[in-house]
Amino acid sequence: MIYIFDGSLEGLFSAVFEWFERKPGEVSLVTVKRYQPDVFTPALQIITQREKADRVWKGLAKKLDSTWMRRLYTAYLSEIDEVYHDIFRFAIYIFSHPAGAEKNYGNAQVLHIAQTSRKVEREKHRMEAFIRFQKTADEIFYCGIDPDYNVLPLLINHFKNRYADQMWLIYDLKRNYGIFYNLESVEEVEMGIDVSMLKKQEKQLLDERESLYAELWRNYFKSTNIVARKNTKLHTQHVPKRYWKYLTEKL
Amino acid sequence: MSDRLRDKLNILADAAKYDVSCSSSGSDRKNTNKGVGNGHQSGICHTYTEDGRCVSLLKILLTNHCIFDCAYCVSRRSNDIERAAFTVDEVVELTMNFYRRNYIEGLFLSSGIFKNADFTMERLVRVVKKLRLEENYNGYIHLKTIPGASDELMTEAGLYVDRMSINLEMPTEVGLKLLAPEKSHKDVVKPLNFVRNQIIQFNEEKKLIKSVPKFVPAGQSTQMVIGATAETDKEIMHTAAAFYQNFSLKRVYYSGYIPISNDSRMPILGTQPPLLRENRLYQTDWLMRFYGFKVNELLNDANPHLDTDIDPKLSWALRNLHHFPIDTNTADYQMILRIPGIGIGSAQKIVQARKFGKLYIHQLKKIGIAYNRAKHFITCADTPYQLNDFQAHQIKGFILAESQSKYLKTANNQLLLF
Structure with a gap:
């Protein structure tokens, strides 16, 4: 049957x-x-x-x-x-x-x-770690993701509790829906527009200090590395290559 | 202005990177009053450096000016390097902006010692208070205790931070005196002890009065440099075990020494850092904390050093073959934990699953044990009958033959016939 x-x-x-x-x-x-x-x-x-x-x-x-x-x-x-x-x-x-x-x-x-x-749960935890918000000109912290599993519903509590005083939007580009926090509650949103545009956020959409902090973060990432201990295998084991596209420090 | 900030960040992050602690776990601080940030009980590693270490905190020094001259430290007085110092506002701005973008889990703030201990500690406390009180920041803060700071400052710091730590630096007093004559283990023990007592006291009060604030909720940790002086593994781990016990530490970190100067007392420049040894020490540390091993069982006068080619648990098992084979269908949880190739997760699953019937090899494999290693030490429902007893060196040979160490630089070039 x-x-x-x-x-x-x-x-x-x-x-x-x-x-x-x-x-x-x-x-x-x-x-x-x-x-x-x-x-x-x-x-x-x-x-x-x-x-x-x-x-x-x-x-x-x-x-x-x-x-x-x-x-x-x-x-x-x-x-x-x-x-x-x-x-x-x-x-x-x-x-x-x-x-x-x-x-x-x-x-x-x-x-x-x-x-x-x-x-x-591991994928959910990775998303909690690898999401990198970009502050847009209208004060929304935005990040687009395409996780292996449908983990957005599991992320709501974590981000709502943590970023209670800023608006944020996490958008699943693969499944084409997102979660948006409007300072009060989290709601599910769908954007009718072409998602590929979201992947490459236009410079003018971003907050003017966004590139500065991204640059500082990249610098920090570089200086905190110890060259004598280089271990690429371990590195990619912890940060698999498919996630690199989210990561500000890897761009 | 941003250029200067970038330079400072580069210098002071570079100087702070030799502190290996980056854990952000153990604190369940809540986000109150719609502020920003909260603690995550198991911590979150937001990224990993190319050497494979976790980056979860913004780890920086407030300044790398230092009045001390410790031979193993890049920021030592006599070293000719670029010096810099953050202002309180700069640290706060960096932390908040990184945190809001979900780059980091919190702040790890340390500092070189300028003028004196209290002056330095007071600056650190100012950063922490500004974050907590003015920015309404509830994320993780790890603060280095400055040896010699006053009790009042430490108590004040403890009310705002999640974890405090102070580095032992060298595993033995002799080693420390050799490389840093101005320092002594006593300077470390005193603040560790003070903070531990405070934690106990606050917890006692909290049982009676609910509104007592949190005090260093994620506990204390320390760090030892490995391989700069000639300690044995036994000395290192016995020191660690004593510190775990006496000061209820959450973690002891082992940092393989990376040569930074041509000091004749230490390994010369260009020497490979002892990564394998560091790994074995951490394995021993885990066995002590989670597997119920006593430090004496793993390292004693007969075996002052850990094996490099096999892990400490396997090497314990080979020395104590009289405990084996262990029947996974009847043995205690504690004994199952001691079988090489079985971890905590698998051991728990085995203990739960065997209530429903005897476990067979295919089930054990599915549960996720490393069967090729464990098979020499266990019996289960359908273990094949074995005629001869193997000696420890034979079992070691079998296991080594079918496993390959990740530390082996050159691959085995011998071709296989089949």
Whole structure:
């Protein structure tokens, strides 16, 4: 049996609900985009229903602690197709076993979700580190990013708590949406304009002292290096090359 | 004006870079009153230098003028280098603007000693107070304690900073006297002890009265220079262990000496810094702090030096083969931690997972242990039966044969047949 869902978290949990209603045995879960019709396997289109998803979520929250609930959410944000299937199997596994089953790292789904969640958290942590704001002429601190996983929702709290007295905008250029803080609250924004323009901010859009501080930062980065200890391998291990395009000191 | 600021930043960042501490962890200071900045419990490394060290703080000296003449230090009195000094406002401006752009996690402020200790310390405290009180800045601040500063100034500083540190410089008193006759370990011990007692006292009061302010919430650290004088690894680590214990330090840093002068008492210019040795010392430090090893088990009179070709945990295991093999399905967590190739994360997973059934090799591999190393020291559900007992040197040979040290400069040129 194949379950087809729309790719949303609600859709995924609706699928879990459907499974318990029908008990069809082995099921593989795929997104609409990835679905390939198969002559021998029947398929079921899952209708996303908020109430059903909420019931599943609450049911899971009863059996799992907050760490595991976050792991499920972060694993979902990885946007990896196999992980959707793992979350689906994991939810069924948790519901059909006594409490504490999530500690069974010998189980393939448990381990895979824990590991994927770690990857997403690492990407989130890297974004907290590698985001470099540029101050624009209208006093907004802007940064465009294209993270491997969809981590913007996880960044909101960190940046809201830290930069409470400045407006900032973090824009995911790959997924084409951003989060904007307007000194009061954080809201999701979408820009209708061509994003490639944002990649190269025009000089006149920036605050006049922006280039000075960027220059000072580059200088600091250079002078704090100890040439005798040069270790390029370690350097690229910590700062993989795909992130260099964000980094003021690497430009 | 900006040119001058740039020059100063270059000089004073360059002079501060030999302080290796750059951690920004351990403080959970909140952002109050819609100010800027907060502490991050595990710290954030915002970038890494080309030598692979983390850059999380803006690490600068207030000035590199110094009245001392310590042979291992670039800023020593007798060294002919360009001198500079920041004003209080300049440091504050740099910190705030770097912080707002998310370049840094906070400020690491140190200073050469000009005039006297109190005068210098007072300047440092002024920077810190201006950041906290006028700029409403709640990010991380790491302040160097100036040896000999008065208790009042240290208490005042402690109320505003997150971490304080003071460098031991040389692992032994003899070494310190050789290179810096004006200094002594006693000057370091006194402020460390004072700040530790203050921290304890503030924490006690906080239990009773909630409004007691934070005092150095991220604790204290220190640093030792390695390889400038002829200490053994045993002396270094025993000093470190004693300091961890006596002053509840958060970290001891080991900084491989980088030759900076042609002083006959120290390694000559152009000598490679002892990077491998530094790495092994840090590994030992981790084993002491997180793996429950006693310093005596790793370094004692019989083994005053750490092995260079294998890590300290493996070398302990090879010396103590009578503890092995350990059954991962029954052994204590503490014993599993001692198996080479198994780290804290894997050990915890193993202990949790085995409640659900015996663990097999393929599960252990998936959990993430370094199986090729660990296999010589463990048994699990489907370990193949082994007829002969291998000697320590044989096991070491097997492990070395299939691993390659990252410190090996030239690759092994022998071609493989298969």
